[in-house]
Amino acid sequence: MSAALVASGITPAMWYRLSGFYFAYFAFNGVISVYWGLYLQALAFSAWQIAVLMSLQQAVRIVGPTFWGWVSDRTGRRATIVRGVSLAALASFGLLLLDQHFWTLFAALAALFFFWCASLPLVEATTLSMLGKDSHRYSAIRLWGSIGFILSTVGIGHLIDGVGVAVVPWVVLGCIGVIALYAWLIPEVGQAHGQAESAVLSEIVRQPVVLAFFAANFLMALAHGPYYTFFSIYLETAGYAKSHIGYLWALGVVVEVLAFLCIPRILNVLGLRQLFLLGLALAAVRFVVIGWCVGSLGMIVLAQLLHAATFGTNHAASIALVHRFFQGRNQARGQALYISVSFGLGGTLGGLGGGLIWEDGGASLTFSLCGLAAALGWCVAYRWLRLSD
DSSP, X not given: OOHHXXXXXXXXXXXXXXXXXXXXXXXXXXXXHHHHHHHHHHTTOOHHHHHHHHHHHHHGGGTHHHHHHHHHHHHOOHHHHHHHHHHHHHHHHGGGGTOOOHHHHHHHHHHHHHHHHHHHHHXXXXXXXXXXXXXXXXXXXXXXXXXXXXXXXXXXXXXXXXXXXXXXXXXXXXXXXXXXXXXXXXXXXXXXXXXXXXXXXXXXXXXXXXXXXXXXXXXXXXXXXXXXXXXXXXXXXXXXXXXXXXXXXXXXXXXXXXXXXHHHHHHHHHHHHHHHHHHHHHHHHHHHHHHHOTTOHHHHHHHHHTXXXXXXXXXXXXXXXXXXXXXXXXXXXXXXHHHIIIIIIIHHHHHHHHHHHHHHHHHHHHHHHHHHHHHHHHHHHHHHOOOOO
16 A cells, blocks of 8 residues: 555555455456356357347446436445445345246346446445545545456466366355445545535536547447447467467456556546547557457557556546546545446447458457547547647
8 A cells, every 4th residue: 555545645544455355356357357257158149149249338328327316426435336236246146046047047137237326436435535635646546446457367367278268157146245245345435515515417417528538438439338348259269279368368357456556647648638548549550450460469468558557547647637527525426427438338339240240240340449439439539629728
């Protein structure tokens, strides 16, 4: 734990609680993102069925985080909600263990992700509230989520190579259980009051700069939809071992961690707008490389290194921009709206669209269109995302 975080008001005990939650949350996300598609493929589902089931994680984010953000702002009980939904997610996943039919999986995953999607924006808002004016130090806590992702993807890849893909649901169940345990350690933090909270949410969203921010993030998430749905399947089809697939995913998150560590310095050099634009530009390059160079390990490694910008610095810049645009009681709803529009709507349409294009057009066309979506996001942000400082 850094001295700077202590100076910001985060106690050592609180730092461990928040970091532990992020670690467990993204360890779960790593198993789902990297190996769930392979597990579904082993159950002999079609590309479209896999796309539907994988997209449920994003689909519920269209309305789920906004709903839970509204409940949080109405009740002022962020931590209580996080605890409740974590237990509900654990119970929901139990349905999946009953059988492996498509509609059983659909129902279990829909319920799981509806409750699961509530936690992160509320914990993000809690973390930023505790940091106060030191919100730029958010990345020092959030990076533990990336570490959890790395360890889960690498470790489970070797486990699957040894015992088979059938172990995946049990690993997921264990991750959800740890999330539920840490949820009970998240503190209840009073929400800020003052002039900023009197702003009407719709008035904030209608600002051209905010609309541009959400549109660019929608296109960025749209570009990532097929990547999160099919990248592991794509690599396996190209002859990569599952442990190697885990290492490639982990590599992307390792550089993401390094990006989080360097965010304060990078922001001092580039600023939020330029950092946001850089992520979009590199995403366009990255997906074209993935689509056409899967046979070259060196080029795929390069593409994964670009994850530092296409998610790491881009997400950190987005969180900071949401914190700037949405103040007071609007913070939780602002974080939820960001997740709903980007990961929710954009990620869902990207995943489902990728499922349709994948079967008829193939991987190269799918990832080329992903690059085009990121490029369009860059154009939108360059034209309309104008910041006052």
